[in-house]
Amino acid sequence: MNKREKLALRSHDITIGLGNKQVPEFEIITEIGNMIKLALNIRxxxxxxxxxxxxxxYHFLDITPHMCKSIVENLGEIEFVKISSEGKEIKGVLPTVPFYDDIYEGVGEFAETKKINETEQLAVTILEKLTTSPVSSSTIYELGAERKLVQRNLYIGEQGNYIINKRSRGKDILLSPVYFSENADLFSDLVAKSGAKSVQKILKLIKQAQGIPLHIVEQQKEIQGVKLTEAEINLLKSLAHDSIIKPPSIKTSHAGQNYFLFTPKPGNARLSPTKREVYERAMALVSAVRQGQYLPxxxxxxxxxxxxxxxxxxxEIGASTEALEQYRQLTVLRVGKLVTTPSGWHKFKLIDTEENIEAINLALELVSVGEGQGLEVDDQMRLAINQGQTYVESLISAVKLKESTNVALSEEHQEEVDNIFLGGV
Structure with missing residues (x-):
């Protein structure tokens, strides 16, 4: 991923975390983040x-009506939408948004025409550092920025729900719920105990072999040819057995109970609530084929x-003598059903639903590239748009008016504002 794509991606993550909070220092980040947010959901x-x-x-993405017009016009500028207008009034929007990776490239290229300020740049840098593992807060102060600017950024991140600060074993551990949405206390303790680099190495290796059985790693003492020390294997076991990454399991009569390792489930910024069940089914699919790959x-x-x-x-998947135990969990999750053949073997047949097809596509992405794409999309918003204006109006009328909140100004900026209104210099 190049620099412009990272800028677009992290801007999106930050914007999702902020929700309807306004940060006075963030001028470009939220503009870029909202472009990504809208493009993903209308593609x-x-x-x-x-x-x-x-x-x-406004209802689903926290994009204000005032901001929506400029976001749509920006997307039109990079040819992600075609705008139908009468005079200066926008009447309709036809999405021409490209595939997933190209969204970040296109918006990132647009972002390069803007100049983000020092606070925004540091926010992107900090979040980028937190994507692979929680870290000690001391490492953030070593990035080279002024201490006051770092403190301000961490404050914004905590207020904006994209950074969490946990005290563990006498250390301040920072993690991002964007990428580590569950078990923050356990993750923080593990980083404080084993170090961020060790945790980062293990998670990177798991990403390269999503769904690999823990038993195989313990047995071979390696992942994808990378040797692991006893300490690293113990760290991996802690991740699994302490339910920090909650691995799926499959029990068979010939191999017993086995746990299949995945990277932590993403937070809401990377995984829309409407996609969570799809993600669970995808992990179960990967686990089933890994069972057949490593533990037949x-x-x-x-x-x-x-x-x-x-x-x-x-x-469907061809009949075999092992299918009954291998794919049983998939029947519980309503991904498919097991059919007995005349020979007494079992064949797994897919239940043809949109969610299950999506789960297979996600499973393919997990085993091929290590992560899913397009998980941020809010299916409820897409459904609402298809239902039309009256339906969206009914949704809005059923909830309270949204209240926008502001992240407080820094002391320096507050003093400048006070001076203006008090007639100071």
């Missing part, structure tokens, strides 16, 4: 009446992505 939709879009963006009774799966693609295309 692939037909022509949208602007009034419907404006209300849906007789014949191993040689190509997990090929098995998942077959399920996606043919809605």
């Amino acid at each position: 692939g939709l037909p022509m949208i009446p602007y009034e419907t879009l404006k209300m849906a963006a 009774k007789k014949f191993a799966i040689r190509n997990p992505p090929a098995i998942l693609r077959k399920l996606k295309n043919d809605y």
Whole structure:
């Protein structure tokens, strides 16, 4: 990922965390973040009446009606939407948003035409550092920025819900709920105990082999050819057994109970609440094919992505003697059903729903690139837009008016404002 893509991605993460909070120092970050937010959620939709879009963006994405117009115009400038206007009034918006990776590239290129200020740049740098592992707060003060600016940024991050500060073993540990949404206390304790670099190494290796069985790692003492020390294996076991990363499990008569390792489940900025069940199903799918790959009774799966693609295309996986135990959990999650063949074997058949197809696509991404894409999309917003303006209006009328909150000014800026109003210099 290049520099401009990282700027766009972190701006989006920060904007999601902030919600409807206003930060006086953030001039460009929120503009860029809201461009990403809107583009992700309207990609692939037909022509949208602007009034419907404006209300849906306000209700679901915390984009104010005043801001929505400039965001749409910015997206039009980079050809992510086609705007239908009468005079200066926008009447409709036709999304022409590209695929996932190109969204960040396109908006990032637009961001490069702007000049982000020092506070914004540091905010992006800090969040980038927190994406791979929680860290000791002391490392943030070593980035080279003024101490006052670092303190201000950490304050904004905590107020903006994209940084959490936890005290553990006498250390202040910073983590981002964007990437580590669960078990903050346990993660903080682990980093305080083992160090951020060790945790970062383990999580990076898991990402490269999503769904690998813990037993195999313990046995081979490596992941993807990278040797692990006993301390690192113990760290990995702590991640799994202390439920810090809550690994799925499969129990078979020939291999017993096995746990399958995944990186931590993303927070709301990276995983929309409407996608959480899809994510659970995707992890179960990956676990099932990893079971067949690493822990077969007789014949191993040689190509997990090929098995998942077959399920996606043919809605079934060929019958085998191991399918009953291997895919049982998928029936519990309503991903599919097991059908007994005349020979007494079992065949796994997909239940053809939009959510299950999405789960297979996500499972393919997890085994191929280590992470899912497009998980931020709010399906409820897309449904609301398709239902039309009257439906969106009914949603808005059913809830209280939103109250925008402000992150307090820094002492320096507050003094400047006071001087202006008091007639000072």
